[in-house]
Amino acid sequence: MNPDVVLAIPALVESGALPPAAAPRLLRVARGELVSVHAELRALLYAGVLLLTAGVGLLVRQNLDRIGPVAVAAALGLAAAAALAWVARVAPPFSWQEVASPNLAFDYILLLGILLVAADLAYCEVQLGLPASQRQWHLLIVAGLAGLAAFRFDSRVAFSLALGTFAAWRGVALADAATSRAWDTAGAWRWNAIACGILFAGLGLGLAHWRRKAHFEPVAVHLGCLLALGGIAVGMEDPAWGAALLLAGAALAGVAYRTRRFPLFAYGVVAAYAGLTRLLAEISHDAALGCLWFGASSAAVIAGLLAAHRRMKEPA
Amino acid sequence: MTPELGRADRAAAVRAAARSWRRAGIVDDAALAAVESAFPDDRVRAGPVFRVLLFLFTIVAASGLLGFLAVGLGSHAGALATLAAVAGVALLALTEVQVGALRRRQGGTEAATSLLGIGLLLAAAAWFLLDARSLGAAAAVPALCLLAAALAGAAAWRWGYPLYAALATAAAFVALAHLPAGRAAWIALPLAAAPALLRLSESPRLPPAHRSSAMAVLLVALGGLYLAVHAGSWEVRLVERIGGRDPGPMPQMLPASAASAASLAPLAPGHGGLPWWSAMAATALVPVLLLAGGLRRRRLPLLLAGIVAAVVSLATFQQYLRLGPAWLVLTAAGALWIAAVLGSWRWLDSGPAGERHGFTAAPLLTDARRQAALEAGVTVLTLQPAAPAAATERPFEGGGGRSGGAGATGEF
Numbered sequence: 001m002n003p004d005v006v007l008a009i010p011a012l013v014e015s016g017a018l019p020p021a022a023a024p025r026l027l028r029v030a031r032g033e034l035v036s037v038h039a040e041l042r043a044l045l046y047a048g049v050l051l052l053t054a055g056v057g058l059l060v061r062q063n064l065d066r067i068g069p070v071a072v073a074a075a076l077g078l079a080a081a082a083a084l085a086w087v088a089r090v091a092p093p094f095s096w097q098e099v100a101s102p103n104l105a106f107d108y109i110l111l112l113g114i115l116l117v118a119a120d121l122a123y124c125e126v127q128l129g130l131p132a133s134q135r136q137w138h139l140l141i142v143a144g145l146a147g148l149a150a151f152r153f154d155s156r157v158a159f160s161l162a163l164g165t166f167a168a169w170r171g172v173a174l175a176d177a178a179t180s181r182a183w184d185t186a187g188a189w190r191w192n193a194i195a196c197g198i199l200f201a202g203l204g205l206g207l208a209h210w211r212r213k214a215h216f217e218p219v220a221v222h223l224g225c226l227l228a229l230g231g232i233a234v235g236m237e238d239p240a241w242g243a244a245l246l247l248a249g250a251a252l253a254g255v256a257y258r259t260r261r262f263p264l265f266a267y268g269v270v271a272a273y274a275g276l277t278r279l280l281a282e283i284s285h286d287a288a289l290g291c292l293w294f295g296a297s298s299a300a301v302i303a304g305l306l307a308a309h310r311r312m313k314e315p316a
Numbered sequence: 317m318t319p320e321l322g323r324a325d326r327a328a329a330v331r332a333a334a335r336s337w338r339r340a341g342i343v344d345d346a347a348l349a350a351v352e353s354a355f356p357d358d359r360v361r362a363g364p365v366f367r368v369l370l371f372l373f374t375i376v377a378a379s380g381l382l383g384f385l386a387v388g389l390g391s392h393a394g395a396l397a398t399l400a401a402v403a404g405v406a407l408l409a410l411t412e413v414q415v416g417a418l419r420r421r422q423g424g425t426e427a428a429t430s431l432l433g434i435g436l437l438l439a440a441a442a443w444f445l446l447d448a449r450s451l452g453a454a455a456a457v458p459a460l461c462l463l464a465a466a467l468a469g470a471a472a473w474r475w476g477y478p479l480y481a482a483l484a485t486a487a488a489f490v491a492l493a494h495l496p497a498g499r500a501a502w503i504a505l506p507l508a509a510a511p512a513l514l515r516l517s518e519s520p521r522l523p524p525a526h527r528s529s530a531m532a533v534l535l536v537a538l539g540g541l542y543l544a545v546h547a548g549s550w551e552v553r554l555v556e557r558i559g560g561r562d563p564g565p566m567p568q569m570l571p572a573s574a575a576s577a578a579s580l581a582p583l584a585p586g587h588g589g590l591p592w593w594s595a596m597a598a599t600a601l602v603p604v605l606l607l608a609g610g611l612r613r614r615r616l617p618l619l620l621a622g623i624v625a626a627v628v629s630l631a632t633f634q635q636y637l638r639l640g641p642a643w644l645v646l647t648a649a650g651a652l653w654i655a656a657v658l659g660s661w662r663w664l665d666s667g668p669a670g671e672r673h674g675f676t677a678a679p680l681l682t683d684a685r686r687q688a689a690l691e692a693g694v695t696v697l698t699l700q701p702a703a704p705a706a707a708t709e710r711p712f713e714g715g716g717g718r719s720g721g722a723g724a725t726g727e728f
Contacts, residue, residue: 001615003520003527004326005333008355017350022342029680030333032518034671035614036680037664039687044623044657046694052650058643104661104677107691112654156688160695219692262365269369288387294380298373302425305369314363315335316328316422 001032038104045108053115060123069127076120083113091153096212099154107157114149114158118142136176139169151213159216163223167196190231197228225252225264229271236274239282246275262314273301317476320358322523324421325476327355329524336681359421370424378407378432397443404436408471415475430475434467454494454560461491476525478532485536493559502544502555506537513537514613531617538606542625545598548632550591596636599629614674 009027012018018026028034056079060072087110090102101107122138143165150159170192178185204220207213232248235241253268255261280293334351337343343351362370382403389395407429414426441463445456468484471477492501516522516530543549606622609615634645664670664677671678 001518002329002333002524003518004329004524007520008330008333008351012351012354015350015354017347017354018337018343019347022337026333026337026342032614033674034676034680035616035674036676036678036682037616037619037660038677038679038682040616040620041657041661041677042687042691045654046691048650048653048657050650050698051646051653055643055646055648055650059647062641062643105658111695156692157695160692164696218689219696222693223696262363266365266369270372288384291380291383291387295377295382295384296380298377298380301373302370302377305366305373309362309366312366314366316357316361316363 002030005030041104042108045105046111049108049112049115052112053119056116056119060119069123073120073124073127076116076123080113080116080120083109083116087113087153094152095154098213098215101154106153107155110149110153110155111157111161114142114146114161117145133176136169136173139165139172143169150216154213156216156219160219160223163200163220167193167200167223167227170196186234190235193231193234194228197224197226197231200224200227222263225267229267233271233274236278239279242275242278242282244275246272246279249273249275257308257312260312260314262312265308265312269301269305273297317474317523317526318416321415321421321476322526324357324359324419325523325525327357328359328421330355331357333681336683339683340679340681359419361420361422362424367422367424367427371428374425374428375432378403378429382436393443393447397440397447400436400443401440404433404440407433407436411471411475426475427477430471430477430480434464434471434480437467438464457560458491458494461487461494465491472529473526476523476529478525478528481529482532482536485533485540489536489540490558493555494561495559498559499544499555502540506541509537510534514609514615517615531615535617535621538602538621542602542628545595545602546628546632547592547595547599547636550595596633599632603629611673 006027009018009023009030013020013023025034029036056076060076063072087106090106092099092102118138121141122135125135125138143162146158146162146165149155150157150162171189174185174188174192177188200220201224204217204224207220208217229245229248229252232241232245236245249268249271251268253265253272256264256268277293277297281290284290331352334343334348334355338345338348382399385399385403386396389399411426411430411433414420414423414429420426438460442456442460445451445459446453451459464487465484468480468487472480472484489502492498492505495501513530513534517527517534519527519530522530544555546554549555603622603625606618606625608622610617610619610622630649633639634642639645640648661677664672664675667676670676
């Protein structure tokens with residue numbers, strides 16, 4: 001409901017700015033007589049998928065002995081097959097370009113199918129007695145499956161799941177290695193995070209460059225930048241990593257400034273500021289000077305941001 | 317709120333609507349330009365990313381400078397409180413200058429100075445009441461809450477921040493909880509104010525920010541009402557605890573079959589008794605009323621509040637009534653939930669022109685790009701299949717629903 005828009009529409013029609021044919025429907029929307037629940041239904045579907053998969057997880061854990069392995073695996077497989085069969089039935093033909101989702105539920109039924117397959121696969125791995133050291137590969141398989149589904153069915157949600165699961169695979173693999181070999185994995189985690197970040201960002205840029213699912217680029221590049229910057233930031237106990245964060249953040253902010261990528265610009269500015277602050281912390285540990293630094297440097301950053309905003313012109 | 321600011325907000329609402337029409341392909345670029353020329357913007361605004369950055373760095377800058385001054389003052393609490401009071405007033409004045417003379421709106425900096433100003437004044441008041449006047453918490457906390465409600469309410473009214481309206485209402489509720497009839501006030505006031513607040517949230521006489529503020533107040537008040545009647549809140553005497561009264565130790569949350577009425581303190585309705593069942597009925601009734609009100613008035617905030625309350629109520633019933641094993645409740649609820657959403661979508665979609673009773677499942681004027689980015693981000697943050705654990709280490713946990721981000725089970 002928007003009374004100001006209700007008042008404005010007749011005037012806009014009269015002035016010719018708004019086509020008269022569109023006015024009645026827009027007036028209904030502005031008066032609150034027609035309300036779209038599209039976004040809300042999608043959010044509720046997502047919540048339903050979370051509930052159902054959480055319940056399935058508990059079902060398998062708590063009723064393993066009572067139900068029996070075959071019944072559990074078969075039930076999960078059937079449920080996953082039903083979800084994926086529905087997706088396959090309604091999915092439009094494959095295209096490297098963006099394909100409109102056939103309906104509101106498509107993405108989340110696909111997500112449900114992938115998660116049920118993942119649960120079934122994990123369950124079978126346990127039943128088959130796969131050694132613990134081998135189970136990290138489960139995440140890589142699921143990441144690959146989600147990635148394939150993302151490309152085939154043009155789903156950003158599945159693509160996000162694929163990237164997140166791939167990063168988790170690296171984390172779990174390193175955790176397993178640390179357990180078995182009792183080595184300090186902090187450095188390895190940092191480098192893996194940075195490598196994952198560069199890989200994701202490179203994948204995103206490659207997709208955009210070759211115009212193959214170019215609309216997936218923001219997901220990959222954002223996650224990649226966050227992972228890489230986060231990986232560098234984790235090592236900031238060492239001032240050299242503070243310098244690395246300053247350089248990486250400044251480079252990202254510079255590129256984002258030229259390409260008008262506002263969120264990436266924000267990541268870069270915050271990272272560069274954190275890196276610079278870390279370096280200055282090496283010079284002085286005086287509390288008053290520290291406060292003065294935060295006050296003066298932030299004021300300078302504000303001035304810089306206001307100047308950058310005038311040039312970048314981010315829509316309000 | 318000044319008339320100029322109100323007019324600027326109204327024009328901004330029309331421009332935002334025109335941009336959504338452009339995204340939906342209803343108007344072309346020329347029409348959008350015509351609307352923007354007919355409803356010009358006389359404010360200095362920043363986009364959402366710059367707004368967040370400017371907000372954060374303003375907070376850091378002001379905090380750093382205040383910290384520098386505080387270090388100079390040493391550890392004299394009175395001097396620090398005076399500094400906080402002076403800085404608070406100065407920051408509120410700076411907010412007024414930014415919103416007034418500098419014509420800033422949605423710029424980040426004015427929101428940061430207003431927030432810090434209110435926070436510093438409250439900190440100074442806390443020192444004055446607790447330290448200088450040596451008041452106990454029982455007397456000082458309600459006074460501080462009333463001051464917070466007054467400051468945040470004034471800021472919401474003057475500068476049009478719905479968040480402050482919500483905070484002011486929450487602070488007022490905490491103050492009310494200190495009254496002997498606090499719980500009754502939490503029930504009666506929202507019921508009495510809801511119709512007026514709902515009307516205000518739709519009133520063309522109010523500028524958009526004040527309409528949103530009225531809705532924010534209504535939602536917080538309804539949240540207070542729900543807390544006051546909720547069965548769990550009765551049992552743990554939540555309102556009385558918030559009000560600083562000591563109702564004794566926290567009772568165990570037990571299912572009806574296992575709890576004895578005699579073990580509960582006098583304020584709490586005993587399990588299985590009429591008051592307890594009344595509380596359970598009220599726990600069920602509030603979500604139903606919210607959903608009915610949202611559907612009848614076609615107000616999405618009420619509908620969403622009703623859905624959230626319904627989920628909390630179902631979890632409450634599971635806690636007290638043991639509707640079934642957790643896996644069954646979750647799986648059945650998830651399956652029913654998905655079925656209900658799909659059913660609603662089909663039902664709306666099959667209506668005349670894809671709508672029924674004023675609701676449609678079509679995106680209409682939704683910003684599809686922003687929604688897609690949001691959904692992808694939420695998926696990365698909340699979902700990933702768990703790696704199976706070795707059977708000898710711990711039982712298998714199926715996938716889905718893990719939180720913690722991309723490296724939740726790893727260390728990223």
